[in-house]
Amino acid sequence: MSGTNGTTTANSANGSSNNGGNFRSNPYQPVGDFLSNVGSFKIIESTLREGEQFANAYFDTETKIKIAKALDAFGVDYIELTSPAASEQSRRDCEAICKLGLKAKILTHVRCDMRDAKLAVETGVDGLDVVIGTSSFLREHSHGKDMAYIEKTAIEVIEYIKSKGLEVRFSSEDSFRSDLVDLLSLYRAVDKVGVNRVGIADTVGCASPRQVYDLVRTLRGIVSCDIETHFHDDTGCSIANAFCALEAGATHIDTSVLGIGERNGITPLGGLLARMVVTSPDYVKSKYKLHMLKEIEDMVAEAVEVNTPFNNPITGFCAFTHKAGIHAKAILNNPSTYEILNPADFGLTRYVHFASRLTGWNAVKTRVGQLGLVMTDDQVKEVTAKIKALADVRPIAIDDADSIIRSFHLTLHEQPAGTQASAPVEVAQ
């Protein structure tokens, strides 16, 4: 593990050779980090499993199929479905989705129980995500089993699933409140019998980024299989925790569209990709159809009857809106000044707000040009003062600001001949 001491890895926080142009002049430019998978991760999309546990979710068969097809077209690696043991319709829907012939592998998520596993392998899925609670909380208050029983059952279930030729993941629930030695011992045992992935799950959303890094890094030294991670968002760290897990060597991240899931949900697909496209633009842009993100989010938001949060990464209505004068000026010169994400990558556009008291004359100058009007810089400054004065008294709309600009422009042409106006300014869009 030499070369991965704290200082070196902290200095290579982005850890990928796929980093884009924006970081070229960054002192934190990543150096090689053999642990990091920020440039080679896989997504296990769980809208149709974790997402079904969202308070408002009821997906009928048609909706499930529509969502599965959209996620497949978007490019996710895996689609995870509710356990066929949950209900008769869940079982039939699972079979129906398996028959769609999608490129994404189909998984179902089952308790570590032979009956559930047998039911699941009959559905035609490519693999099973097996889960059991290992924290003392869950061992006491949920299933009541001890670690020896858990290990014995886990190995039986894993060997059964493998005997059927299917992929299998074994995960604890509530990994961050489980005993570390118990956890590593269990994972080493299932790794030895050939599990495809072990899972680290922050079921209650308590984990912090450096804690995640440390646990995944430790586990990375214990098992040779892949490492899947699952982060709830109760304390707002689900995207950051997923990122740190990848830095520490995790290979798979669980997501759901808009993050829907139990309580306030898990790592959102769009939010994770906002993070990853900044770090590994080539990998993310070549693998995922980012232009489809808004359409998929809208589809799921409609299905579960919620609004996309106003502040959602990428697709929130104001994610690419710039307002303060100092920001607007720089954005108009070069969008990279205040934008780490390029809206065009997602089929979206930026908007420079100029109808407020915080506006500056550079933003107004751009608007003057968009209106096809001609003014000198001094004239633009004069009309900017008029806009700010009105916006200081009440909220104003674009129409209001445009009216002030047009009205001011008219007065200019009523002035005596000889007043010079400059040529139209060239503006960044």
Added chain:
Amino acid sequence: MSGTNGTTTANSANGSSNNGGNFRSNPYQPVGDFLSNVGSFKIIESTLREGEQFANAYFDTETKIKIAKALDAFGVDYIELTSPAASEQSRRDCEAICKLGLKAKILTHVRCDMRDAKLAVETGVDGLDVVIGTSSFLREHSHGKDMAYIEKTAIEVIEYIKSKGLEVRFSSEDSFRSDLVDLLSLYRAVDKVGVNRVGIADTVGCASPRQVYDLVRTLRGIVSCDIETHFHDDTGCSIANAFCALEAGATHIDTSVLGIGERNGITPLGGLLARMVVTSPDYVKSKYKLHMLKEIEDMVAEAVEVNTPFNNPITGFCAFTHKAGIHAKAILNNPSTYEILNPADFGLTRYVHFASRLTGWNAVKTRVGQLGLVMTDDQVKEVTAKIKALADVRPIAIDDADSIIRSFHLTLHEQPAGTQASAPVEVAQ
């Protein structure tokens, strides 16, 4: 810096002796970490500055005063206001808020410019947050100044503000895309002339948690003053980044209510406290009036005409809703199993969802008890199957599930005498 190598600090990710009961049996139980301020941070609440840069924000004087008073009552340490140089009304509002006699210190946020600083000190504020862009992006495309000019101006402005007896912070913008040596050299220079705080700002939202930890930790070794941090949320890491900054020795975190600000905003006040109350419950609960959080969020949401996001930490409508049968069962036995946050700390309540195909008999048993009905466990299992069967066909409401339970209960009493029903079950609420 011995004792702060990567391994030790990573193992003490929560870094505070204030950690609560939930972590007692955690292998990641924090050990002493002299760098960390997770148990002693201060909040600079910027809803009335950064928040005013949110696309939808227009705060009239009355609204600003109402928000300032609410934040003060909530317990924030500082309230930051828009620069008086932004507009005439901004200047008057700044004066009005200074005259309220709040416990929180009042700051205003100004460009690193002597004219702005002079205007600001006249308003009666307790301190100035001075800012200038230091990244090559901003130096080229915004103000066009070189580092020598920046340092000279910074020292002049800082010395002027200090000469007026006011507190002063000096911050770069876009710190994570600034040259590290330039940045450290500038901050050392302003620290020497007695600045109260230096600021690290992720203006574009590009920073990742371990990168934040590393930069703040490095800076902590260079300056003796306080360190303020400001994180935008473009890549969904603003809460995690604030947390890692505190772990690395930052002292102050900028927040806004619901995270409103430029683009999709900054570290939200509620989200930060969700994170911090898990790590440092005693400090957070004794310092902030957590019961006021929802009221303040509702006030700001109304003022800027947005809905609280469905998945908002703590106050999202489903933040304490439990749905899957396996979750519901454990939650009913002991809420800590699937809850790291206690809704009662925020004056809120939990809800165990039982009207879905994912429900389990433990959740239904609780509902049977709430309805004052008496059934054996086998009978509860039977009625659970009926609820799941209907919920498998269409979305069902609580009323639907209750009707099924009541109807089933009636049939029980139509059965021949001798059928035994158990005593009412005792349930966790």
